[in-house]
Amino acid sequence: MGKEIELKTAPADYRFPTTNQTRHCFTRYIEFHRCVAAKGDEGNDCERFAKYYRSLCPSEWVERWNEQRENGTFPGPL
Amino acid sequence: MMQGIMDLHHDIFFFLILILVFVLWILVGALWHFHYKKNPIPQRIVHGTTIEILWTIFPSLILMFIAIPSFALLYAMDEVVVDPAITMKAIGHQWYWTYEYSDYNSSDEESLTFDSYMIPEDDLELGQLRLLEVDNRLVVPANSHLRLLVTSADVLHSWAVPSLGVKCDAVPGRLNQISILVQREGVYYGQCSEICGTNHAFMPIVVEALSLKDYCDWVDIHQF
Numbered sequence: 001m002g003k004e005i006e007l008k009t010a011p012a013d014y015r016f017p018t019t020n021q022t023r024h025c026f027t028r029y030i031e032f033h034r035c036v037a038a039k040g041d042e043g044n045d046c047e048r049f050a051k052y053y054r055s056l057c058p059s060e061w062v063e064r065w066n067e068q069r070e071n072g073t074f075p076g077p078l
Numbered sequence: 079m080m081q082g083i084m085d086l087h088h089d090i091f092f093f094l095i096l097i098l099v100f101v102l103w104i105l106v107g108a109l110w111h112f113h114y115k116k117n118p119i120p121q122r123i124v125h126g127t128t129i130e131i132l133w134t135i136f137p138s139l140i141l142m143f144i145a146i147p148s149f150a151l152l153y154a155m156d157e158v159v160v161d162p163a164i165t166m167k168a169i170g171h172q173w174y175w176t177y178e179y180s181d182y183n184s185s186d187e188e189s190l191t192f193d194s195y196m197i198p199e200d201d202l203e204l205g206q207l208r209l210l211e212v213d214n215r216l217v218v219p220a221n222s223h224l225r226l227l228v229t230s231a232d233v234l235h236s237w238a239v240p241s242l243g244v245k246c247d248a249v250p251g252r253l254n255q256i257s258i259l260v261q262r263e264g265v266y267y268g269q270c271s272e273i274c275g276t277n278h279a280f281m282p283i284v285v286e287a288l289s290l291k292d293y294c295d296w297v298d299i300h301q302f
Contacts, residue, residue, distance in 0.1 A: 005182050006182070007294075
């Protein structure tokens with residue numbers, strides 16, 4: 001048996017009160033990368049945004065966005 | 079949510095029984111009292127204001143009493159206010175479901191992800207349900223607020239488990255959220271509910287609700 005898991009996930013967000021949560025995932029992804037751009041990679045301040053977007057976004061989407069960021073073709077504001 | 083649906087059903091059933099008894103009573107009464115042997119020359123009545131007012135007002139009152147809890151439930155179903163304990167993702171594929179648990183990740187790569195295929199008829203063991211059993215079930219804890227994000231990788235699907243009162247379209251490029259609270263430990267079955275191609279009928283859904291401790295053990299075993 002491995003380490004104890006923590007039962008915690010992205011909280012309900014009042015900006016996204018509807019069934020459609022597509023923007024919720026996208027916004028959290030952007031928030032993380034803006035945070036990293038502003039505060040640098042080291043601090044743990046941005047880690048919670050990373051947890052949020054990983055909880056919310058399908059891994060396929062995250063992979064595609066990571067690729068697009070590397071190629072400079074990411075469509076969102078970073 | 080299922081509790082709400084059942085409560086509404088019971089509310090409406092109260093009115094249903096009331097109306098049924100009343101209509102049967104009038105019907106039998108009319109057959110009895112106006113039988114041609116008892117009442118050979120029928121009376122001709124063409125208008126009655128009082129009764130017309132009554133049979134307009136009463137049905138509208140009844141409809142109102144049905145509409146209020148019905149709308150309350152309708153809007154309560156869309157609420158996403160409660161903070162969930164766990165987020166899971168169900169991704170529809172032609173023709174199987176993929177489930178992702180990424181709450182416990184520390185990088186983009188590692189995540190608890192698995193495909194859930196139907197068990198073919200020839201491989202079924204005794205007691206397993208034909209066309210409903212899958213190889214990897216969606217494991218959830220009972221009595222916890224769960225968030226399920228439903229999406230698709232190819233065409234439209236629909237993730238539905240009737241016993242949990244849940245049905246949600248899986249749309250490519252869109253995340254639909256549903257809140258689930260499983261009130262009892264057990265196994266719940268469902269099927270894809272949006273025609274999605276040849277094997278639409280062969281991509282069932284199985285939810286296994288465990289106690290919180292068993293769920294944590296399950297995650298431990300599969301994650302690390």
